[in-house]
Every structure is written in C-alpha cells, then in structure tokens.
Amino acid sequence: MTAMPAVHIRDVDEGVLAILREVAQENNRSLNAELVATLEERAAEHRQRGEMTRRLAEIADRVRLPPDAPKPEDLIRADRDSR
Amino acid sequence: MTAVRTVVLDASVLVRSVIEPRGEGAGWIAAVDQGTVHGHTATLAFTEVANALLGYVRADALSLADATGALRALAGGPLRLHGSGLAPAALGAAFDLGLSVYDATYAALAESLDAVLVTADRRLAAAVGNAELVS
Numbered sequence A: 001m002t003a004m005p006a007v008h009i010r011d012v013d014e015g016v017l018a019i020l021r022e023v024a025q026e027n028n029r030s031l032n033a034e035l036v037a038t039l040e041e042r043a044a045e046h047r048q049r050g051e052m053t054r055r056l057a058e059i060a061d062r063v064r065l066p067p068d069a070p071k072p073e074d075l076i077r078a079d080r081d082s083r
Numbered sequence B: 001m002t003a004v005r006t007v008v009l010d011a012s013v014l015v016r017s018v019i020e021p022r023g024e025g026a027g028w029i030a031a032v033d034q035g036t037v038h039g040h041t042a043t044l045a046f047t048e049v050a051n052a053l054l055g056y057v058r059a060d061a062l063s064l065a066d067a068t069g070a071l072r073a074l075a076g077g078p079l080r081l082h083g084s085g086l087a088p089a090a091l092g093a094a095f096d097l098g099l100s101v102y103d104a105t106y107a108a109l110a111e112s113l114d115a116v117l118v119t120a121d122r123r124l125a126a127a128v129g130n131a132e133l134v135s
Helices: A014-026 A031-047 A051-060 A072-082 B011-019 B024-034 B044-058 B064-076 B084-097 B101-113 B122-127
Strands: B005-009 B037-042 B080-082 B116-119 B131-133
Touching: A014 A031, A051 B011, A051 B024, A051 B064, A072 B011, A072 B044, B005 B024, B005 B101, B011 B024, B011 B044, B011 B064, B011 B116, B024 B037, B037 B044, B037 B101, B044 B064, B044 B101, B084 B101, B101 B116, B101 B122, B116 B122, B122 B131
Parallel strands: B005 B037, B005 B116, B037 B080, B116 B131
Antiparallel strands: none
16 A cells, blocks of 8 residues: 655644644544545635536526516515515 | 635525526625635525525426526535524624524624625615625
C-alpha cells in the first residue's frame, strides 16, 4: 500500500488549535483525522463549484412561467402570513 | 486580502434563482456557488422554497421532477444551513421588529453573522437594518 502524503502546517494559532481539538473530541476522532476530514470537505466544496448553478440553469430552461405568474416573494409572503 | 462578504439569502431569493436564471437571485446563487460570497440560509428556507415551487408546479410552469431537482441542487450546494438554534433569537427579533417568526428567522441569522440579508420581500427588507432588496 502506498503511504499517503503528509503535510506539515506552520504558524497555527493556539486558540484555533484548541477549538479544533474540541471539535475532534466532539466528533470522536483524533486531531489528525479531524484535520483530514476538514481538508476533504474543503476540497469537495471546491470540486463542486459551479455545480449548483449549472443544475439550476438546466432546470430554468424548462420553466414556462405564464405572464400572470405570481412572484416568488408574493407566494412566500402569503405562506408566511397564513401561518 | 479582501474579506469575502457574508450574506444571508432568504427563500424568495432562492426561488428567484430557480425561475429567473438571468435575474439577481441567480446572480447571488452563482456568487455563492463560486465562493465569491459566503452564503447562509435557514433550514426553514427549504420548506418555504418547496411550498413556492409547489405553486408553480400546480400552475404547470414547472414539472414536479424539476422542482425536486431544484431543491436538491440548492440543498447540495455550498449554502450553509442554520436550524433550530435560531429559534430563540428569531422569537426575540419577531417581537422587537413586529415580524412573523418566519421572517424574523432570517433577520436573526443575519444579525448573528453580522451579514447582509438579501431578499426580494419588501416588507422584510424594510424591517431589517442591513438588508439588500432584490428587484
């Protein structure tokens, strides 16, 4: 099995590190596992950039609003005021 | 380094992004998607968006599959969601600002994040100090 690469991080604020230790404890994992999970989340976010917009644009192409269609804010206002 | 702006998007902006692809709402969603702004919303927004989309589905402006797909796209994107923890602050904001708790949920979230509230709802925008109205 190939060893996973390691990253050495300098200049980490002590307060930030303390919080990350707390988060790791809450998630029942080591600090290293917590940091790897955080990096993976950030990488996934970056990889997915633009995906939401692309999917919504595809859907929007098929929307056929009649001229008298209510505005979203009017539908939501009626909903909020009716509860 | 320029700080990335933090905004709270209410349900009206999310629905606008679905039905008006070249509108301001879609512009905000694209900015969140690209990471040029940090976008937050309340989990309440998804119920409100679903309800509004249901209206468009019933009017045959949108298929049920596309409405479902739009909800999935919004939920799967980088918007940060805030849930029941907002309720106490929302209750206080509703009382102070004379709003429904639904409206006040977004106001309380924006206040807690020191963020701009972006909405297409005039009443909500007028009631919140730091708001931007989508036209």
